Amino acid sequence: MSLQPLPAARRLTWLRWSCTTAMGLSLWCAGAALAFDVQGHRGARALAPENTLYGFQRALAIGVSTLELDVVLSAEGVPIVSHDTTANPDITRDPSGRWLQSRGQPFHTLTLAQIAALDVGRINPSSRYARDFPQQVAVDGERIPTLAAVLDLVKRQRADHVRFNIELKRNPERPQESPDPEAFVRAVLDVLRTQGMASRTSLQGFDWSLLKIAQRLAPEVPLAFLSAQRPRFNTLRTGAWSGGLREADFKDAPALLATAGARLWSPNFNDIDRKLIERAREEGLRVIPWTVNEVPDMERLIDWGVDGIITDHPERLRVVMEQRGMALPPTVDTAPARQN
Template sequence: MRLAILFAAALAAFPAAAFDLQGHRGARGLAPENTLGGFEQALAIGVDTLELDLVMTADDVLVVHHDLTLNPDLARGPDGGYVVEETPIRALTLEEVKTFDVGRVRAGTDYARRFADQITRDGARIPTLAEVLERAAALGADHVRFNIETKIQPNRPDLSPSPDAFATAIADLVRAHGLVERVTVQSFDWRTLDALAAIAPEIARACLTAEGRWDTVQVGAPGPSPWLGGRDADDLGGDVPALVAQAGCAVWSPNHHDVDDARLAAAKEAGLAVIPWTVNELADMRRLVDMGVDGIITDYPNRLRALLVERGVETAPQVRVPTR
């Protein structure tokens, strides 16, 4: 009974929309990821949701960064050199985190080749979650939602706070900014989602899954997956949408390669919104829009918005961002 109540509360917090265009890490294909400039770029294009990643510093500040350690392809120290040694964010204070420049991709790397159109913004710093929320408010983006991913790994507890501490810090900050109705928390590690369900059931949750070379669901493996908060997908016959619904999430966010008509229908039958990640090619966008997914997470929100406009789908307003 309690699970049903929590699921209903989360679903109510995630409003239905014509289509949820989510800018992945802001607009990673166009601007430095998870930076204020990147989020401004996404808002200027016109997204419904800013998708971002969250880690915690040594002094317990929530900062927006994809990896649990500084990325050697992105982070440059005060001397201008890219980091070489593994440097956990959890081992750095906020003051130390702010000394790293993440506005220029290291030349010659796979990352640089994948995102050759990304504009360099030297001087970009890793923002706090509070700074991102405040910047969106300052720009008048009162329509935009925030899809916040907790970066935590069950096999590396030293690199992140406990699931309860992580969920509590997020809930406190979201409530303090009055954004409960505009925030979804997502994770591959469902322990943080379970903790959030107990701490703040009014905040919507999205269950992320991966079933490819990196597999968080682990159908057919003995025992529960460490990523699923003690759940075993085989108990439900490998039915991932059913597993997500059982976990109380309002949204299922699978790798876009894992979505087919049958799974989409099953998810809709279970009352789930389906928002795949990370979709960058127009052919894949067209396929998924035609299938009837509820949204898409993309590094290129400009491409997806153009497709939606072409199809006559309602899109979010474009935010005017002052020229720097």
């Protein structure tokens, strides 16, 4: 027997509750006419080069409510958009056009000029990555953009309804690959404030120590607490990622999140079930899982009442939502504003 989706009235009630009670969520909710958040993961990674201006344009054209992206710093302390703290050989070619053979120096030791010389417009065809995303269209010459360039792009597109969910990339088990944590957070906040985009942005991270810094420096900016409980990557087990808190010391993950001060939880979608989502509600948490790409998983999670989905396939998610009579985010005519 199929599960029934969360009624629209109940979903809206939850949105109003979270807007009025959760620290830092009032601005998150101000621009959200819909309770369900369609987040394009790294733009639209399954269809276009990840974390590139072209990829974000593709997501806007498909129609998302939020652009999900990742940031690190350059040697000058400028936020740039990259999922990895070092260049990923699966998607990166050097200035001569050759695929990188290994991960090089951390980005925070490279200048903007050195970073801009890297081509991230296609996937290395010999990599597993290429098999995972066979539909991705190559766009040779795409570069790693600065955070400011992404914000400028959305302004030029006049996509005033679109929000940003920015992951602060840092591995606490390899701190040498990242800059000073407070300097990192300050640099990102400076760009958001200069661009007037802080009110349209949430910050997320697996390393909750960065979120604690962000909450202190910008309590008005919503935070999303990422987690993974996979056999090879469990961010709640030792406390290294989760601010010293360990799941073994709590009733369950939602109890740990509540103790950490979370109001928005983004778990790996494989780590949750309907009961755990209900527990999250009891702890006052909104739930937006990552990274959901298959239609049956999208359907199940919507039926369970999640508040949004982070996906490499926003076009698939829109079809699922349309079939359920859910309102869709506007699409954006991106043709006039293409600039690199």
